Amino acid sequence: MPIPFDSKNIYYKAPFGAVEENTKIILRILLPRELHTQKAEMCAKYDYDYDWIFTKMLWCGSFDNKTEVWECEFTPDRIGLYWYNFKLYTPDGIRYIVLSDDPKIVSSIEYDMGRSWQITCYKKGFETPKWPVGGVMYQIFPDRFNFSGEEKKIERTDYKRHKDWYELPQWQPDENGEITNTDFFMGDLKGITQKLDYLEKLGVSCIYLNPMGEAHSNHRYDTGDYAHIDPILGNEDDFKELCQKAKEKGIHIINDGVFSHTGADSIYFNRSGRYGNSGAFRDKNSPYYTWYKFNEWPHNYHSWWGFYTLPEVIETSPAFNEYINGKDGIVRKWMKCGNSGWRLDVADELPDEFMENLRKSVKEENPEAFIVGEVWEDASNKESYGARRKFLLGSQLDSVMNYVFRNAILDFCRGQEAKYTLNAIMSVVENYPRPVLRVLMNSLSTHDTERALTVIAGEPLNGRDRGWQASHKLSAEQRERGVKLLKLAVAMQYTLPGFPCVYYGDEAGMEGYRDPFNRCCYPWGREDKELIEWHKQMADLRKSISALWDGEFIGLYAEGRRLSYIRHDENTALYCTFNAGNETEITTPPPGYTDAKPLFGAKLNENGKLEIPPMSCAFLLNELK
Numbered sequence: 263m264p265i266p267f268d269s270k271n272i273y274y275k276a277p278f279g280a281v282e283e284n285t286k287i288i289l290r291i292l293l294p295r296e297l298h299t300q301k302a303e304m305c306a307k308y309d310y311d312y313d314w315i316f317t318k319m320l321w322c323g324s325f326d327n328k329t330e331v332w333e334c335e336f337t338p339d340r341i342g343l344y345w346y347n348f349k350l351y352t353p354d355g356i357r358y359i360v361l362s363d364d365p366k367i368v369s370s371i372e373y374d375m376g377r378s379w380q381i382t383c384y385k386k387g388f389e390t391p392k393w394p395v396g397g398v399m400y401q402i403f404p405d406r407f408n409f410s411g412e413e414k415k416i417e418r419t420d421y422k423r424h425k426d427w428y429e430l431p432q433w434q435p436d437e438n439g440e441i442t443n444t445d446f447f448m449g450d451l452k453g454i455t456q457k458l459d460y461l462e463k464l465g466v467s468c469i470y471l472n473p474m475g476e477a478h479s480n481h482r483y484d485t486g487d488y489a490h491i492d493p494i495l496g497n498e499d500d501f502k503e504l505c506q507k508a509k510e511k512g513i514h515i516i517n518d519g520v521f522s523h524t525g526a527d528s529i530y531f532n533r534s535g536r537y538g539n540s541g542a543f544r545d546k547n548s549p550y551y552t553w554y555k556f557n558e559w560p561h562n563y564h565s566w567w568g569f570y571t572l573p574e575v576i577e578t579s580p581a582f583n584e585y586i587n588g589k590d591g592i593v594r595k596w597m598k599c600g601n602s603g604w605r606l607d608v609a610d611e612l613p614d615e616f617m618e619n620l621r622k623s624v625k626e627e628n629p630e631a632f633i634v635g636e637v638w639e640d641a642s643n644k645e646s647y648g649a650r651r652k653f654l655l656g657s658q659l660d661s662v663m664n665y666v667f668r669n670a671i672l673d674f675c676r677g678q679e680a681k682y683t684l685n686a687i688m689s690v691v692e693n694y695p696r697p698v699l700r701v702l703m704n705s706l707s708t709h710d711t712e713r714a715l716t717v718i719a720g721e722p723l724n725g726r727d728r729g730w731q732a733s734h735k736l737s738a739e740q741r742e743r744g745v746k747l748l749k750l751a752v753a754m755q756y757t758l759p760g761f762p763c764v765y766y767g768d769e770a771g772m773e774g775y776r777d778p779f780n781r782c783c784y785p786w787g788r789e790d791k792e793l794i795e796w797h798k799q800m801a802d803l804r805k806s807i808s809a810l811w812d813g814e815f816i817g818l819y820a821e822g823r824r825l826s827y828i829r830h831d832e833n834t835a836l837y838c839t840f841n842a843g844n845e846t847e848i849t850t851p852p853p854g855y856t857d858a859k860p861l862f863g864a865k866l867n868e869n870g871k872l873e874i875p876p877m878s879c880a881f882l883l884n885e886l887k
Contacts, residue, residue: 264329270688270817279691279694280383280642280696281381282386285383287337287381291348292329293330293350294371295328299350300351301318301351302332304346305347306381308338316349341383341384341652343642345379347360358372358375360375380642380692382695384655388656389697390660390697391632393467393602394468395811395812396810396811397465397804398756399764401469401472402471402766403449403481405446405449405481406783407783408454410456414494421478427786428783428785431480433728445480447783449495450496451501452504462513464764467513468761472518473517474491474492474501474517474518484528485520485523486528489592505601514603514632515600515602516634517596517601517605518604521616522612524573527571531543533560533573554575577615578613586620587616603624604631605635606659607636609659609662614649614658617658634659634660634701635653637653638663638665641653641654654694656695660698662698662702662703664690664760668706670683671754672751680822680842683820690702700760700812704761709765709777713767713780715772716774718747719743719748720773721734723776731779744773753838756800757803762800764797766784769794772784807883810829815827819839819849824840836882837858859883860872862879864881
């Protein structure tokens with residue numbers, strides 16, 4: 263018996279996925295004849311509206327001798343989310359078609375209204391930058407990537423300088439029991455410029471830099487001065503040179519925008535007095551006083567997640583908004599110096615008004631600039647601060663950090679059944695607007711997560727302390743298995759919809775649990791050459807196959823430990839299959855792929871079957887033109 267409704271199948275819902283406003287959608291349901299349905303309705307509700315919209319469905323005849331087809335049209339005319347399901351009137355009472363939690367069942371007919379399906383309706387004409395499509399992003403934590411060797415005049419003395427590039431970052435608390443993050447390896451902007459040849463060979467087309475503004479920690483999320491480069495990293499001319507030299511190699515630079523809070527030790531707040539007697543903490547007449555919310559000035563103030571070192575800003579403050587987004591603001595300043603856009607830290611903590619102002623400022627400066635936000639959940643239906651967020655509807659972000667894909671891929675490598683992995687992937691493909699989908703920032707690791715290699719092959723952290731993390735590395739056996747599975751994960755990362763982002767050193771085989779162990783220095787001279795070569799091959803694959811730029815995605819197979827999908831456009835079609843299990847899988851290629859070109863050593867046996875060894879992947883390429 264066919265399933266009643268499947269929103270991911272174009273027979274049931276066309277067009278598939280998110281739609282522009284005022285797009286006509288055709289919906290079909292398949293009902294068993296024995297239900298004797300007398301009337302059917304599609305029930306839709308615009309997000310927070312109280313009332314439902316009921317659309318009568320027409321009986322359209324038989325699907326087979328046991329199943330009948332009902333159909334209707336629905337046109338969402340408001341930007342935002344719609345929720346919908348189906349109501350059936352039968353001789354035995356009202357029934358509903360409801361969404362199942364089991365990806366295999368998809369939907370079922372029940373007596374009670376269950377979970378609804380989602381339609382994302384986005385702004386007509388919404389476009390995202392073209393240059394990220396088909397490329398590769400590379401994330402750099404500046405202090406830990408490369409030191410140019412150029413000594414700088416550093417006036418501050420409240421920091422520790424590591425002498426050994428390869429030692430662990432400082433992880434023990436200081437004599438006061440605090441983690442200060444004031445140890446530095448002296449990585450700098452000129453050091454990044456020196457390694458542009460390496461990044462070019464890796465296929466990188468965009469560098470995402472963690473914060474580079476003046477600050478007093480090694481992570482620099484405690485902004486001291488938005489307008490100046492941290493002296494340990496260099497100066498403004500060094501940044502301009504990096505952008506210019508990168509541009510010559512076809513590499514764009516985007517910066518980290520930390521706009522939900524500043525450092526307490528900053529020119530704006532100045533709690534410690536480093537900047538004289540000015541600043542909101544020391545002077546109510548400071549031009550920055552209106553940026554902050556004091557319960558009782560000066561010591562009782564709102565801070566980010568309770569960290570007194572990170573006072574929250576009021577992003578809707580006219581003074582703050584002008585300083586960041588104005589004609590002569592911070593956003594435009596660094597764009598004029600050569601950057602190609604911004605990654606917004608904790609985007610779900612930034613008000614809609616601020617992000618819309620930021621987008622206006624960025625796009626006026628450069629319509630092709632890229633804006634990506636840090637959102638850990640499904641960004642299409644994310645709620646924060648009591649409201650549905652509008653990140654992806656056309657007036658705020660171009661893209662988000664795609665932690666949904668990250669979790670799905672790594673869980674698959676760790677043993678999750680393929681059906682759950684594909685279901686998570688398809689939820690993003692279905693819910694995100696197409697302009698966003700093509701530039702999604704797909705990471706396997708970031709500065710906020712454990713390294714992918716450690717997640718895949720290491721002992722689970724399970725809340726263990728820093729001392730345990732500092733002393734635990736992968737065994738030779740764990741690492742051998744981990745490298746195989748990481749190559750599989752990278753192959754998925756590079757072939758799924760979006761813009762793969764490599765966290766510096768992942769391609770060299772770096773491992774590590776949480777901060778600071780995921781922020782060790784790049785192992786120059788000690789790299790895993792096999793993994794680097796694999797990343798180069800995957801980048802070449804992306805560059806040469808147009809289906810991976812903005813092609814359709816078809817989830818084909820997800821059973822046990824094997825997952826398959828197809829990417830295709832009018833020129834190319836790529837069949838991708840992944841075996842995360844411990845046994846060789848043998849499968850028949852899908853129709854049309856028996857004469858396709860095997861890539862990366864994939865083998866078809868004498869019976870035309872495709873053999874996929876354990877913990878590996880295979881690709882078959884059809885060139886259609």
